[in-house]
Amino acid sequence: MIFTNLLPLTGLLTLALPLIRAQNDSFIPFDVFLQGVQDATYAEWNATAVESSDAFDEIQAHILSMYNGIGDISNTFVLGVEYADCVDIDKQPTVRLLGVDNIQTPPSNTSYPRSKGEGHVSNYAESPLKLNLTDRFGNHISCPEETIPFARLTLQKLTRFPNLRAFFDKPPPAIPTQPSRLNQRELLRRGGEPHLHAEGYEYVKNFGGNSWLNLWNPVGDFSLSQQWYVGGSGAHLQTVEGGWVNYEQKFHTRQSVLFIFYTPDNYSSGCWNMDCPGFVQTNNNWFLGAIWDHYSVSGGEQWGFEMQWKMYQGTWYLFLKGPGNYELVGHYPPGIFGTGQLTKNAELIEYGGEVTRFDPSHKWPQMGSGAFPSAGWTKAAFQKSIFYIPKDENGGVGIWTSLFPFVEGSKNCWDVALTPWQKGGNWGSYLYFGGPGGNVCG
Numbered sequence: 020m021i022f023t024n025l026l027p028l029t030g031l032l033t034l035a036l037p038l039i040r041a042q043n044d045s046f047i048p049f050d051v052f053l054q055g056v057q058d059a060t061y062a063e064w065n066a067t068a069v070e071s072s073d074a075f076d077e078i079q080a081h082i083l084s085m086y087n088g089i090g091d092i093s094n095t096f097v098l099g100v101e102y103a104d105c106v107d108i109d110k111q112p113t114v115r116l117l118g119v120d121n122i123q124t125p126p127s128n129t130s131y132p133r134s135k136g137e138g139h140v141s142n143y144a145e146s147p148l149k150l151n152l153t154d155r156f157g158n159h160i161s162c163p164e165e166t167i168p169f170a171r172l173t174l175q176k177l178t179r180f181p182n183l184r185a186f187f188d189k190p191p192p193a194i195p196t197q198p199s200r201l202n203q204r205e206l207l208r209r210g211g212e213p214h215l216h217a218e219g220y221e222y223v224k225n226f227g228g229n230s231w232l233n234l235w236n237p238v239g240d241f242s243l244s245q246q247w248y249v250g251g252s253g254a255h256l257q258t259v260e261g262g263w264v265n266y267e268q269k270f271h272t273r274q275s276v277l278f279i280f281y282t283p284d285n286y287s288s289g290c291w292n293m294d295c296p297g298f299v300q301t302n303n304n305w306f307l308g309a310i311w312d313h314y315s316v317s318g319g320e321q322w323g324f325e326m327q328w329k330m331y332q333g334t335w336y337l338f339l340k341g342p343g344n345y346e347l348v349g350h351y352p353p354g355i356f357g358t359g360q361l362t363k364n365a366e367l368i369e370y371g372g373e374v375t376r377f378d379p380s381h382k383w384p385q386m387g388s389g390a391f392p393s394a395g396w397t398k399a400a401f402q403k404s405i406f407y408i409p410k411d412e413n414g415g416v417g418i419w420t421s422l423f424p425f426v427e428g429s430k431n432c433w434d435v436a437l438t439p440w441q442k443g444g445n446w447g448s449y450l451y452f453g454g455p456g457g458n459v460c461g
């Protein structure tokens with residue numbers, strides 16, 4: 020795998036809205052982009068990470084199939100380094116390629132369980148598409164109603180990986196053995212550099228769940244904060260996931276971006292965001308793969324957002340919440356999980372951080388904010404308001420999680436600290452997680 024040098028990040032953590040950068044590049048209209056993909060040959064791209072001519076052909080064919088029949092693009096804008104093309108909801112790749120026709124009436128979000136007491140106040144980051152911004156080329160940073168922002172699938176992006184599957188891939192979740200013990204060596208033997216977690220988990224029948232994730236820009240190859248909803252096992256393991264990830268190789272930015280992920284078959288297929296057919300987006304205001312308008316500041320303001328996954332009548336719905344109400348963003352249609360466990364319910368929930376490094380010569384990344392959980396409020400990364408959804412119902416009320424801690428790797432590198440809802444005040448069930456990483460962590 021190739022990996023570009025990290026920019027020194029000192030002082031960058033407080034950077035809000037670096038949307039309009041002084042860059043001497045030119046705007047690439049949609050038609051020009053697509054023609055470029057059509058005309059491309061392996062000979063022009065053989066100095067990239069792509070492993071073979073066949074792998075290049077597969078990448079090129081995938082991009083072209085994702086856009087074949089996409090219709091008119093009503094607006095294109097650039098947010099940070101990411102191009103968004105506004106495509107009609109009914110012409111987006113999942114709808115065309117999986118033949119999703121009738122989209123059933125979605126449910127309302129699930130409400131918080133009751134809590135009492137107080138808690139620190141943090142700020143909701145807003146989707147930049149709602150801020151009436153203009154990009155450096157003069158394009159409005161928004162998509163009209165009935166369209167969605169689709170992150171442009173460029174050859175530059177995909178050829179940073181040896182093949183198409185590597186571009187789609189995300190590592191498996193930690194699978195703690197029930198109820199609370201695991202064979203850590205077994206996990207570390209899984210080949211390559213392991214993906215290491217510090218998180219809270221609970222085995223419980225659920226229809227999704229909720230958490231408020233605070234936003235940071237940790238330094239390193241790959242570092243995230245997320246939720247996992249897991250069902251099935253072995254080759255039939257299925258997940259729905261989401262949160263923020265700092266992953267420059269894939270997203271070409273040192274800032275953390277919003278992501279979702281799913282797999283129907285133990286990570287043999289499935290992908291991030293809308294990189295392959297899977298997710299159907301129905302909301303024009305949220306941009307998967309995009310940066311945020313604010314990140315938390317160590318010792319200062321804390322920023323974040325709320326994510327809720329809710330399975331209702333076989334469909335997994337995504338809600339996101341900034342300063343306003345929960346907004347329905349889209350869904351994974353039931354068909355993508357075949358007859359698997361996630362067509363019924365999930366069995367395991369997990370919340371917390373994950374890191375990996377792509378080369379043994381690299382340092383293990385910071386997790387969360389880079390501070391240990393013991394540093395606490397305004398210093399350490401957290402997820403709060405963590406509840407699961409106990410029933411297949413419209414609306415309804417969640418149940419606070421009762422999480423177990425799970426840490427892989429050295430506690431000199433990262434850790435997790437859980438607070439049960441009974442002691443969590445108005446944060447309900449919550450956790451602090453993370454740490455500085457280092458050279459010896461695995």
Ligand SMILES: *[C@@H]1O[C@H](CO)[C@@H](O)[C@H](O)[C@H]1NC(C)=O
Pocket residue numbers: 043
């Ligand atoms: C920007 O790029 C153009 C053409 O590529 C070049 O002529 C110009 O000098 C560049 N400007 C700056 C400030 O680098």
Ligand SMILES: *[C@@H]1O[C@H](CO)[C@@H](O)[C@H](O)[C@H]1NC(C)=O
Pocket residue numbers: 061062063065066
């Ligand atoms: C890439 O293709 C060009 C043109 O066929 C060739 O000259 C060059 O040697 C190739 N480079 C690599 C690294 O294979």
Ligand SMILES: *[C@@H]1O[C@H](CO)[C@@H](O)[C@H](O)[C@H]1NC(C)=O
Pocket residue numbers: 151153
């Ligand atoms: C959006 O920004 C433009 C200028 O960039 C301004 O004229 C307009 O009033 C703004 N609209 C809203 C709703 O704030």
Ligand SMILES: *[C@@H]1O[C@H](CO)[C@@H](O)[C@H](O)[C@H]1NC(C)=O
Pocket residue numbers: 191209253254255285286
């Ligand atoms: C599921 O995936 C894990 C991790 O990639 C792998 O170790 C395991 O062998 C897979 N199980 C099956 C049954 O395919």
Ligand SMILES: *[C@@H]1O[C@H](CO)[C@@H](O)[C@H](O)[C@H]1NC(C)=O
Pocket residue numbers: 127128129130131344345413414415
């Ligand atoms: C959805 O969440 C809001 C909080 O944003 C809550 O007030 C509301 O009751 C929830 N809706 C339903 C139908 O439970």
